[in-house]
Amino acid sequence: MYALVDCNNFFVSCERTLDPALEGKPVVVLSNNDGCVVSRSKEAKDLGIPMAAPAFKYKELFKQHDVKSFSAKFELYNYKSQQVINIASSYVLDYEVYSIDELFLDLTGFKYIDIYDYCFKIKEEIDEKENIPVSIGVAPSKTLCKVANRIVKDFPEQFNGVYIMDTPEKIEKALKWLNIGDVWGIGRKLAVKMNDSGVYKAWDLLQKPEAWVRKIMGIHGIRMINELKGIRQLELDAPSPKKSIAVTRSFMQMLTNKEDIRERIETFGMYCSERLRRQNTCCRMITVFVQTNRFRKDLPEYRNGMTQILPNPTNSSILIGRVVNELFEAIYKDGFHYKRAGVMVNDFVPEDQRQISLFEEDTQNQHLPVMKAMDAMNRKYGKDKVRLGSMSGENTFGRTQLSPEYEAFLKNNTLPEANFRFH
Template identity: 40%
Template sequence: MSMIGLVDCNSFYVSCERVLQPRLRGLPVGVMSNNDGCVIALSNELKALGITMGTPAFELQHLVRQGRIHLLSSNYELYGDMSQRVQSVLEEFAPAVEPYSIDEMFVRFDGFAHEQLLEHARQLHQKVRQFTGIPVCVGVAPTRTLAKLANRAAKKIPAYQGVCVLKADSLETRGLLQRIELGDVWGIGRRLVERLALMGIKSAWDLAQANPKEIRRRFSVTLERTALELRGVPCIEMNDFDEARKRIMTSRSFGKLTDDINEIREAIRQHGQRGAEKLRRQNGLAKAVMVFLKTNPFRQDLHQYSPSLVLELPRPTADSREILHTAGQALERIYRKGYLYQKGGVMLLDLIDADRQQLSLLDTPQSDAERQRSAKLMSAMDALNQRMGRDTVKLGMPSPGAAWHLRCAHRTPRYTTRWEEIFTLHS
């Protein structure tokens, strides 16, 4: 029987920081959002002080000054690299791994007896911690929805010691479902909880026992699948994580409001290059580029303007130069003076597989020699950036201190991806 596991990294951002800074272990630590705005990740020690997700960072500065808590800027480059390391370990233990988010991954187990699977999951739990330093919880069950609940049990119930394997028809599974409220079931929001309560459905067990066809008639096919999954009937297939994306968007809020066209142009160039790198990693080509800008909608004292524009590329391409040229044209057409912009971004649209490219008669022609030169140049850039660190080779030089740069006053070094920030030893 095929079983599905969910591996969830505990307090992932904080755990990544602690791997490389052991002095933070056991201390109240939080990681802040882009531009150091609010707390988005908390250690258990920080939660114990009554601090919650989303607390504005400025409200905690007195605790930082007193040395009672530690707040760090987001270090996404480090977190992404650590996530890849966790995935590499999981791939040694399972035939298929599907990243669900940066700190959660579904894995598939086939052909194990229950006792063997439990031992296998415990080994996985231990090896991830041993090889990466990241603590995880492992939940295994016949369906993805049950695997989510098994993972929750592994995290919340000390007796499981971080690993929970559930059978669909066991008394153990029934007991858990009876104790789990609907709001804790994957994909069920507050409004749905209220509507189901009117039918007397208040727990995960109640939903599992409901008539699936009635659930579908009164709600949706999605909720019907959830009900069946709670019974142990697989209805949500594991996606192939190598499946190409249909669009790629890269965007981020600026470190401060700006109306400087040169600074905004640098940000768009940065986002365009990131999108092109992602596009090449999935062996894709883009047919069009969308560029957008946004002012701050919460600043009613300022003029509001949030334009966007889609421009077709001369031909399907993954060449950063062509993508940036077209993105630059779009920016010039939508930019207006007199506005303070908060955010900008680039989206690559109408993506196709490079191996299945069909040129239109309307596409700008490109010789085989030009195409090969383009592919070799982009491949060389990607290889250097992968080997030597991101932005070793880039198109255009950003201005130091530009407004679009993130505020990262408390970011730790990107030890694992930047040569210039690697550990140094002193005698």
């Protein structure tokens, strides 16, 4: 059996840990640049505020119903996620972190333990220690865990946060209730195609011949129907090493000043190098791009990008910053209103397995002690407290609705570094 631990309205729940007075009130959390709704409390959902709703379109509704809106506090969400993962994973030998607010637990071999009581204990400890409400769905396969978890969230009064789907009767009842578009792995377009073929519920898919499923969905479809039958096809996955790192951002306002754009792009490069050092890798390829607002048809449009292959792999902020600056100079053009830019690094090698060019000077090792000292100080005193001179230190998310209390919270280094980053 697997268990899926899923944090309820995670970002909103994190906000309520800072301010308990928000409990029971409509609350939304906004995306980068405070643009769209990325998390809603149940009270906000009941007001008809959809996910990804543009905040400016709902200003009047927010005001009318006293909806509290907050800029995303990424550092807090990272930290809370790690705390939840640490608690839940301490109950099992094997687990998989699926996303910032979800993880699968492997309950295989728990034959002499009351699984409901065990999962309820996990839920209670997370709530007691972190004040984060979670739903736990238990089932023979990962796909059925998703279904069980959805049932817990849709019928909270009946299941008290934990539901175990462990019999053919429970599975059949759940699949006859679940819309095909809500099955894990069925997208909107595929759901339309399914509806056209008379498949409206998940149970309807199991009644189709295997040849039909294979024709519509390929081998992925066969795995899916087996998962829905409770035949395990998806094992727990270990985190795979990243093949690329990208830091891209849309600006709050369109930028026309070259130095403002340069500072943002160099900052993105610094964040890329920081993440390379965290996973003890170096990159051999760096890409920089800029683009204007494609929705502003009244303004001239321009987009461009350029890639450079490095003679020696590096994770030095100084070296990567120099390359990023050179690439920016090559692609920048005056006279445009820039809305988006980004830096990507690719082609990784382990830090201790770098192949050095015989014909190029290698300064990576000279910079390494400085970089490690800078990283250590930033871990101790807070993000970007020590930085290169080209960085302004301003956040790149465009978060205008952060409270002074939270800013003080960060300055006091209350939150240690976590695994998830939003750069």
